Amino acid sequence: MENIRLGFVGVGGMGQMAHLRNYLTIPGCTVAAIAEIRPQTARLVADRHGIAGVYADHREMLAKEQLDGVVASQQFGHHAALLPEIYPHVRRVLTEKPLCINADVGAKLVTAAAAAGCTHMVGYHKRSDPATIWAKAKIAELTASGRLGKLTYVRILMPAGDWIANGRIGLLSANDKPAGPSPESEPRPSDLDEATYKKYVDFVNYYIHQVNLMRHLIGGPYQVTYAEKTGVLLAVESAAGIAGTIEMTPYRTTIDWQEEALVCFEKGWVRLTLPAPLATNRAGTVEVYSDPDGGPPERTSPTLPWVHAMRQQALNFVAVCRGEIAPPCAAAEAVEDLRIARDYIRLRFGV
Template sequence: MQTSSAKIKLGFIGAGFIGQVAHIENYAQLDDCELHGIADLRPELLAQVASKFGFNKTYADHRALLEDDDIDAVIVVTARAHTVEVVKDCLLAGKHVFSEKPMAGNSKDASALVELAKARQLVYCVGYMKRFDAGVVKAKAVFAQLIDNQELGELLQVNAHCYMGDSYCKAGGYIHTQQARPQMPDEADFAPSWLTNAHRPLFARYVNVHSHLLNLLRYFLNCDMEVEYFNFLSAKAHVCVLRTDRQLVTLHTGEVDQKDWQEQCTFVFEHGQLQITLPPALLRNVPAQVELQRNGDITEKTQYQVPWSWAFKEQAQAFLEALKQQNLSSPIAASEALSDIQLAEAIWQKISN
């Protein structure tokens, strides 16, 4: 690993849309890293992306990239069905890793990756960038203070929902070619074996879209949650009730035909509430909105102003900091992502029981 004063040499596996827009472009703007090499199975796309961002080297596949001893850490943004095998190869090659979520299709595979990274003493992070959203960071600090000073009394309940719309926000400036994506297995094949064939693709979709919200709830509550209830009447609408020692958590998730992205967490206290409204993922430089309501003879609402910033870029910087400090327990450590998959499995077990 490079010293703290040297630039960290990064390798990227995957040159597609999300790889370019959400990751490569952000790291390219940071001074303490170098875009050393990139691998993709599509030669034309690989060449164009490498040229645009100034990569030093290109590789026909990820195994060739991993043979480069100069690379300190690897950013993995492949098709979800290939994430486990690619990350495993990276860790076995002694490379620090950041991968997109979900880290695996089931907790068994995810746990094996976490244990491998731990055994090799490697930094392994997974892309739950909302933990670095400036609004979320502010809300977390306010929430911790409310819990500590009891200004609004006890926390009674948490209500959260996500009705996804168009998270891409017409993101432009990315390279796409006529080359088709390589044939890949169905991600449903990697869902837990105890699920029925009908439920496996539904679980895979649920983990991919809604694990962000599960991750955020765990981040704030910082405790185990038991699943009281889960059901759905269609593949695109779900209701879940979770329970901590002292609160109920309701979770409504779905996919509807809309451009708008509706995602919100409301922490209900005895004498007020804290509300976080999250932006679409690729809406650049627009952080979450945070509002604190104090109830009394006069209801007061405070809207916090936070700097214009983008969670993906803040996440990139945080990964570099984790590498410099050899921090194996970053807020986006793979062990956190494993807990999200375990919680998702506990939720869907309510259907299979």
């Protein structure tokens, strides 16, 4: 099996706890180098995990290392400046969601990656959860067979809650200050004032996962048809005429995470529940309710492996680096999420 050499750009909270710890234990994968602008924290991480290459920034790392891929765990507002400097040096890149802030900038990133021959996988980790994978396959099976009738509606519920779920236990930090500058931040678009822009960025930061998951579950492109003015409800319609809603924090939890999706057919449904993003060693759950003609109603649930979404996402990226699979979500699709987000803001605020 080909050994994959990875470099990390950023080993802060998400860099370590959402990403690095998952790659360190994948057979045939070596974390060869890290680039971190906080030198003492970089050394702590490298010493703990036996990482040979430690660099002050991504430029130095890319100049000195031969890497198969880069995991760049950075604030998404830095992607526009950072990624064009990475694309020419590696064939695969993984970043956190979203692709960037503005769709037009995202389209330029897609073009730059293609020109460099680099595949950019965007970290929509919910697609990698074993529960989502199982539910997606079941939805496809039911759609093809027609056993429960037509797909009629998709509802996603996303209350704010404890997304960390003790997932930062073991985080290494020297509490040192950056020794160098961060990448330049993406500028605010001219058509949004400061207050509306903040609302847009907050939406993109928190709910872009659900925007992406909606497309994944509803089975294709969709458009925003309604944006409730207080920010609780977003309604959509797919290109195939299927209705959907995203409910955004109609209530909140303090020590729980209650994200779920309900995919409805005429004669049943598939319910997907997802754990907190940094919860480890657990998948989501799936329940299927079927009430077909000529048979008694029944509820079934699969037993899923003890694998969390971030772990499976890491396994997927290594497989992408080997050329075994396509990214679960590539940069070109992630641009569409930003367009949906902008349409939502336009409907909600009239700008």
